[in-house]
Amino acid sequence: MQQLHRRRVETKVVVNKEGCVGCGICLTFCPVDALKGWSVLEVDQDECIDCLKCCDVCPVDAVMVEP
Amino acid sequence: MKQYDCDVAIIGSGIGGLAAGALLSNAGYRILVVEKLPFAGGRCATLDWNGYKVDTGVSLVVDEAHGDLCREVGVEFEFRAVDPLLVCHHRGKDYPLGSPEVMATMIGDVSRDEAEAIRVLQALMRGVTWAEPSCSMSLYDWLKQYTDNSSILAIFHSLVVTLSGLTLSEMPAGAYFRMITESTLMRTSGYPVHGGGSISDALVQAIKKEGGAVWTRCPAAQIKVSDGRTTGALVSKLGEEYDIHALAVMSNAGPKQTVELVGQEHLSSGYVEDVGRIKSVPIIRLLAASDRPLMEGLSALVLCEARRLFLVWCPSNGCPDVAPTGKHLLSGFAFPPSSVPPYDFEEDIKLALQDLRDHLPDFDKYGDVLRVDTFHRDWAEFGTRAGYCLPIKTPVEGLYLVGDASAPLGWWGSPGAIKSARLATEDVMQRYTAA
Numbered sequence: 001m002q003q004l005h006r007r008r009v010e011t012k013v014v015v016n017k018e019g020c021v022g023c024g025i026c027l028t029f030c031p032v033d034a035l036k037g038w039s040v041l042e043v044d045q046d047e048c049i050d051c052l053k054c055c056d057v058c059p060v061d062a063v064m065v066e067p
Numbered sequence: 068m069k070q071y072d073c074d075v076a077i078i079g080s081g082i083g084g085l086a087a088g089a090l091l092s093n094a095g096y097r098i099l100v101v102e103k104l105p106f107a108g109g110r111c112a113t114l115d116w117n118g119y120k121v122d123t124g125v126s127l128v129v130d131e132a133h134g135d136l137c138r139e140v141g142v143e144f145e146f147r148a149v150d151p152l153l154v155c156h157h158r159g160k161d162y163p164l165g166s167p168e169v170m171a172t173m174i175g176d177v178s179r180d181e182a183e184a185i186r187v188l189q190a191l192m193r194g195v196t197w198a199e200p201s202c203s204m205s206l207y208d209w210l211k212q213y214t215d216n217s218s219i220l221a222i223f224h225s226l227v228v229t230l231s232g233l234t235l236s237e238m239p240a241g242a243y244f245r246m247i248t249e250s251t252l253m254r255t256s257g258y259p260v261h262g263g264g265s266i267s268d269a270l271v272q273a274i275k276k277e278g279g280a281v282w283t284r285c286p287a288a289q290i291k292v293s294d295g296r297t298t299g300a301l302v303s304k305l306g307e308e309y310d311i312h313a314l315a316v317m318s319n320a321g322p323k324q325t326v327e328l329v330g331q332e333h334l335s336s337g338y339v340e341d342v343g344r345i346k347s348v349p350i351i352r353l354l355a356a357s358d359r360p361l362m363e364g365l366s367a368l369v370l371c372e373a374r375r376l377f378l379v380w381c382p383s384n385g386c387p388d389v390a391p392t393g394k395h396l397l398s399g400f401a402f403p404p405s406s407v408p409p410y411d412f413e414e415d416i417k418l419a420l421q422d423l424r425d426h427l428p429d430f431d432k433y434g435d436v437l438r439v440d441t442f443h444r445d446w447a448e449f450g451t452r453a454g455y456c457l458p459i460k461t462p463v464e465g466l467y468l469v470g471d472a473s474a475p476l477g478w479w480g481s482p483g484a485i486k487s488a489r490l491a492t493e494d495v496m497q498r499y500t501a502a
Contacts, residue, residue, distance in 0.1 A: 021441060021444050021445070022412065022440060023123070023442055023446050024121075025114070027438070028116045029114070038413075038439040039351075039412035039416065039439070057105055059104060059109075059446045060445050060446055
């Protein structure tokens, strides 16, 4: 877990608000309930562990890793 | 680059792609389905979430469409028929839909006088049994020829928006009547007991048992075209590029993505314009949990007086394993006031929750909203608006478009996607012989 948190200093997972359709597939797969919201999702950076499952499952490619 | 040979390559594993794959596999064709997501099914998948089974889209099915397909390709999914599937709730009364007599009673109950009821019902019957109205006029304009009764219009609006996601003004009159006549062939509706994804799982099994393959996490980069005909596709799987050779390609990736994969230079400008006119249809889904059933029975209620939440049911009443032990699940479906963007989902969700509380006054006492999901743009309720569809054949020889956007007039949703898959596979079987 410490390693994951260290990596988060360099990158963060974000939802592109313009691209997100709000289907919630990302929150369905998120193991730590870090995706929040209705109709447009947001990543709670305090909860996110950078597992990138949300990026993997987004059907419209709206979840991405930012430097 | 690795090579892979098949008879037909299918891009996208929505219900249209999987239906085509299963039918062709069953007919002896070697099939490869590629899917960019980690799971197959697209908007017909079921995902586990905190003990609940959450459908990505399809929750209600038709035995004459989904059931017939699975039986034909030798696989099964557990189906629970519900009769009547839809019950209209208006002014405190419930009208079980499914017969012209019930429709007549409902219209009779809200008409100002008998003459108005007869005028509307005769026009409806004429549209069904004689000639359907033109698609050039909206259903609203068609109805206004016979009545301006706001209760009658509200009943039709709730039915139309529930079926199609469109308002009365957006629904082409001819498309509505074709939906009515085509749906007479689909008499047995109900729930896939383990969620819509159980149908996709069965179809994947049908493809694999005949030697076909379904590759997930496998995005397509290009549909190959040479001398005006397709020769296959380029895809990537686990970081490796694959050159897929195929006699024919079926795209279940949606019209716009298909144009991108092919490249506009291989398509006529008219076709690209037609694709540009295709607009998807949005929906809002609300899931709520409770310790006791919030509604009784298996039928879905059409709330005729709702502001946004027009359809609601408790799937756990008939399919207990969609919720954890001791819990019950309520599904509600809401629609923006127009299917055309921009949407104000925040306002729509607020009004939908008010509708839910109006209909279930004890909701706050016993129920909790689990989540609200919205579906629109490229991950929408429907890939096209009723009355606006594309042909199954693209201008590129050997390249077919399958899915609800290429379903014939009168077909919609997942039955429409299956219909388009049937039409495309029939054409493949006439033109191409399995290697």
